[in-house]
Amino acid sequence: MHKDILICGVGGQGTVLASKIIAAAAMVEGNTVHSAETIGMAQRGGPVTSHVRIGDDAYSPLIPHGKADIILGFEPAEVVRNIDYLAKDGLAVVNTSAVAPVVESLLETGYDGTDMIDYLKANVRCIFVDGNAACEKLGSVKFLNIYLLGVAAGSGKLGIDRETILAEIESRVPEKYKEANRKAFLEGFETGSTKGVIS
Amino acid sequence: MKEYVMGNGAIALGALAAGVNIACGYPGTPSSEIIETLAKYPHEGLHLEWSVNEKAALEVAAAASYAGARALVTMKQVGLNVASDPLMSLAYVGVEGGLVVVSADDPGPISSQTEQDTRRFADFARIPVFDPSSPEEAYQMIQDAFAYSEKYKTPVLFRPTTRVCHGYASIEATDTFTPKKYEGFTKDAGRFVIFPKLSYKNHGMIEERNIRIGEDFSSYTYNTAEGATSEKAVLASGISYMYAKEFLKDHSEVRLLKVATAYPFPESFVRRELAGVKELLCLEELSPYLEEQVLKLAGKDGLSVKVLGKLTGHVPAMGENSADLVRRILEDYLGIAGTSSEREKTPTPPMRPPVLCAGCPHRASFYAVKKAMEKERTYYCGDIGCYTLGNAMPLDMVDTCLCMGAGVTMAQGFSHIDPEGKAFAFIGDSTFFASGLTGVVNAVTNEADITICILDNRTTAMTGHQPHPGTGRNMMGHQFDPVSIPKILEGIGIKKVVTVNPLDLSQAISTVRECAALPGVKAIIFKSPCIAIEKSGRTCSVSEKCINCKKCIRETGCPALTTKNGQVTIDASLCTGCTLCAQVCPVGAIGGAQDA
Ligand code: SF4
Numbered sequence: 181m182h183k184d185i186l187i188c189g190v191g192g193q194g195t196v197l198a199s200k201i202i203a204a205a206a207m208v209e210g211n212t213v214h215s216a217e218t219i220g221m222a223q224r225g226g227p228v229t230s231h232v233r234i235g236d237d238a239y240s241p242l243i244p245h246g247k248a249d250i251i252l253g254f255e256p257a258e259v260v261r262n263i264d265y266l267a268k269d270g271l272a273v274v275n276t277s278a279v280a281p282v283v284e285s286l287l288e289t290g291y292d293g294t295d296m297i298d299y300l301k302a303n304v305r306c307i308f309v310d311g312n313a314a315c316e317k318l319g320s321v322k323f324l325n326i327y328l329l330g331v332a333a334g335s336g337k338l339g340i341d342r343e344t345i346l347a348e349i350e351s352r353v354p355e356k357y358k359e360a361n362r363k364a365f366l367e368g369f370e371t372g373s374t375k376g377v378i379s
Numbered sequence: 380m381k382e383y384v385m386g387n388g389a390i391a392l393g394a395l396a397a398g399v400n401i402a403c404g405y406p407g408t409p410s411s412e413i414i415e416t417l418a419k420y421p422h423e424g425l426h427l428e429w430s431v432n433e434k435a436a437l438e439v440a441a442a443a444s445y446a447g448a449r450a451l452v453t454m455k456q457v458g459l460n461v462a463s464d465p466l467m468s469l470a471y472v473g474v475e476g477g478l479v480v481v482s483a484d485d486p487g488p489i490s491s492q493t494e495q496d497t498r499r500f501a502d503f504a505r506i507p508v509f510d511p512s513s514p515e516e517a518y519q520m521i522q523d524a525f526a527y528s529e530k531y532k533t534p535v536l537f538r539p540t541t542r543v544c545h546g547y548a549s550i551e552a553t554d555t556f557t558p559k560k561y562e563g564f565t566k567d568a569g570r571f572v573i574f575p576k577l578s579y580k581n582h583g584m585i586e587e588r589n590i591r592i593g594e595d596f597s598s599y600t601y602n603t604a605e606g607a608t609s610e611k612a613v614l615a616s617g618i619s620y621m622y623a624k625e626f627l628k629d630h631s632e633v634r635l636l637k638v639a640t641a642y643p644f645p646e647s648f649v650r651r652e653l654a655g656v657k658e659l660l661c662l663e664e665l666s667p668y669l670e671e672q673v674l675k676l677a678g679k680d681g682l683s684v685k686v687l688g689k690l691t692g693h694v695p696a697m698g699e700n701s702a703d704l705v706r707r708i709l710e711d712y713l714g715i716a717g718t719s720s721e722r723e724k725t726p727t728p729p730m731r732p733p734v735l736c737a738g739c740p741h742r743a744s745f746y747a748v749k750k751a752m753e754k755e756r757t758y759y760c761g762d763i764g765c766y767t768l769g770n771a772m773p774l775d776m777v778d779t780c781l782c783m784g785a786g787v788t789m790a791q792g793f794s795h796i797d798p799e800g801k802a803f804a805f806i807g808d809s810t811f812f813a814s815g816l817t818g819v820v821n822a823v824t825n826e827a828d829i830t831i832c833i834l835d836n837r838t839t840a841m842t843g844h845q846p847h848p849g850t851g852r853n854m855m856g857h858q859f860d861p862v863s864i865p866k867i868l869e870g871i872g873i874k875k876v877v878t879v880n881p882l883d884l885s886q887a888i889s890t891v892r893e894c895a896a897l898p899g900v901k902a903i904i905f906k907s908p909c910i911a912i913e914k915s916g917r918t919c920s921v922s923e924k925c926i927n928c929k930k931c932i933r934e935t936g937c938p939a940l941t942t943k944n945g946q947v948t949i950d951a952s953l954c955t956g957c958t959l960c961a962q963v964c965p966v967g968a969i970g971g972a973q974d975a
């Protein structure tokens with residue numbers, strides 16, 4: 181198998197855990213995996229990306245432009261920031277909840293994500309989900325990363341078995357949050373496998 | 380055991396496999412995780428330390444190596460500048476047990492002051508250097524580095540770059556740790572006491588020996604050639620080799636060479652490979668080191684080969700290479716039609732510049748000095764750490780930042796040149812121990828008129844919260860009496876040393892005013908922990924008293940303060956209840972810290 185998966189969002193959204201789970205699950209299924217994360221300053225709120233490369237013939241630690249099979253985007257502007265990585269026929273899973281820059285109150289850019297979503301709608305094969313709303317229903321936005329991981333898995337584009345991913349999630353979350361995370365993942369999975377792709 | 384680790388983890392596991400006896404380092408991105416990984420795996424019998432700075436780390440390691448032990452020293456590339464004094468001399472003296480200095484380079488630079496190239500440093504010091512291109516290679520190569528160090532009795536440099544340090548891969552590592560058995564130190568003043576005569580003698584020996592190492596490296600496993608022989612060939616190193624390999628996997632008609640040991644240059648290997656080559660493209664980051672070596676070789680041998688790279692403008696002089704940059708350069712070089720995948724008319728995503736965390740005590744310290752000195756002519760000399768971000772608006776409190784510890788001494792320069800101005804040095808606790816101390820002695824000795832602000836947040840925050848002399852905990856897991864900053868300052872002879880909580884704004888402001896008005900050297904210790912090491916569990920909130928003047932936002936720039944439908948509010952998920960904004964608000968609209 182060869183898969184290039186890019187996960188992006190802003191610091192504090194839990195992208196790193198999502199990429200660790202994907203990498204671990206792919207390894208359990210017998211694949212060679214390489215990954216790389218942006219490790220920036222201690223501050224939250226900056227752009228973060230993880231590149232997960234599955235397969236024996238991935239040499240560069242970062243996915244080359246135009247090669248990502250899937251972008252798992254936690255935030256619309258971050259998907260756009262990384263869009264050149266996506267293959268022409270690649271899929272973007274986009275969480276539509278925008279995160280304003282932490283300096284928004286000073287700069288007043290008026291950013292609310294609509295320009296980004298409009299662009300993506302018109303130009304990229306996407307599955308749009310309001311992950312934050314879905315997670316609030318589940319009890320907490322803390323499950324956002326697991327929910328979005330579920331959507332990506334449900335789209336069939338990760339190429340990793342649902343149960344393998346679930347096992348990796350459960351081995352990483354504290355006992356008392358296991359059930360909630362399982363629910364978040366499965367609900368995401370359901371959405372990912374039924375929701376239409378907008379292209 | 381199979382471990383999925385980042386390159387720095389692979390280096391640590393490789394060092395354990397090599398039976399390392401002592402490992403010392405100073406934190407610095409992208410090298411910090413090496414020492415941290417060593418602490419996580421079984422390492423009974425290994426002495427592990429965060430040294431006070433890179434010079435100390437190398438000196439501690441050198442003595443251990445004289446006694447036959449295997450010693451690992453880790454730092455980032457600018458740390459090598461600090462360690463260069465012992466390194467240059469150690470190169471002449473040589474070692475007994477294997478001694479490997481990992482100096483992680485940072486093309487970009489992503490989180491450094493310079494784009495210096497450790498390979499050049501190796502050449503300058505006349506010692507071998509290893510340049511891994513992946514975590515897998517780093518695991519094996521660090522073991523080779525120890526072996527070569529012992530074989531040739533020389534310190535060896537090992538330089539991964541950010542992408543190797545922070546890239547993850549599966550490593551098949553040995554799971555038991557057996558430290559090397561060493562003989563112990565044999566006194567030999569003729570060998571271990573550096574004198575001009577010894578240096579003269581050893582200089583000659585080193586130059587002769589390096590020719591032999593170059594020969595040895597010519598058959599080294601990781602100096603490789605692949606693809607069919609071709610008139611147009613490519614020479615690459617480090618991560619650039621991986622980028623080239625990624626592109627050339629569909630072009631096996633092109634010869635791809637890799638040189639993993641830049642110095643001593645494996646001349647015979649490259650000479651052999653250059654036979655029949657008319658053009659050679661050099662792909663490397665930072666400096667055109669290999670390119671220059673090939674040019675030298677071509678000159679010596681009278682070869683007619685065109686050498687392209689940074690010196691000819693085919694590769695950018697600065698910045699990081701990337702898979703795409705290398706693809707474009709190679710398409711151009713090989714005359715292959717472009718495969719650009721850049722999309723058009725993408726909207727510009729908002730900038731997300733790094734800022735001090737919500738509730739960061741540095742924000743309050745800077746704000747207090749700013750308020751206290753509103754009417755003065757000031758010089759704000761910053762330093763290396765999270766607090767460099769105090770330069771951003773609206774604080775705008777960093778006028779200079781040069782290198783570790785420079786703030787303390789630069790403030791002195793301003794005070795001598797402009798005795799009427801108010802010169803301040805801002806330095807974090809870890810940086811103070813690493814390289815601020817001597818500057819304070821200099822200030823007292825030479826009668827500077829400065830106020831030293833020590834931002835004591837009880838950690839080394841920027842590089843991932845490592846302990847330091849003031850925290851009272853070391854890498855052996857032992858507790859010790861924390862080194863006291865006020866006692867040091869008083870011991871040096873500073874008459875005015877005040878400790879203040881920066882989150883008590885009015886107290887902090889009056890302390891700054893009082894100190895700045897006194898002549899001579901004064902020190903204020905702003906003491907409050909980094910929010911990442913001590914969770915407050917509190918938040919503040921904006922009440923209906925708010926007149927929406929936005930002073931809180933304008934003055935503090937705290938990222939937890941936002942506007943919702945035009946009305947100022949506090950994002951409870953970010954706020955730590957530090958109360959700085961509450962103390963700034965003119966109408967007392969912000970409620971004191973409530974338990975979240
Ligand atoms: S109390 Fe005010 S300044 Fe402090 S973290 Fe909360 S919002 Fe920011």
Ligand code: SF4
Binds near residue numbers: 223734736836841909
């Ligand atoms: S990590 Fe700590 S020191 Fe650094 S900006 Fe955040 S609160 Fe401040």
Ligand code: SF4
Binds near residue numbers: 926927932947969
């Ligand atoms: S400073 Fe006080 S009154 Fe002004 S916007 Fe902030 S909370 Fe409201």
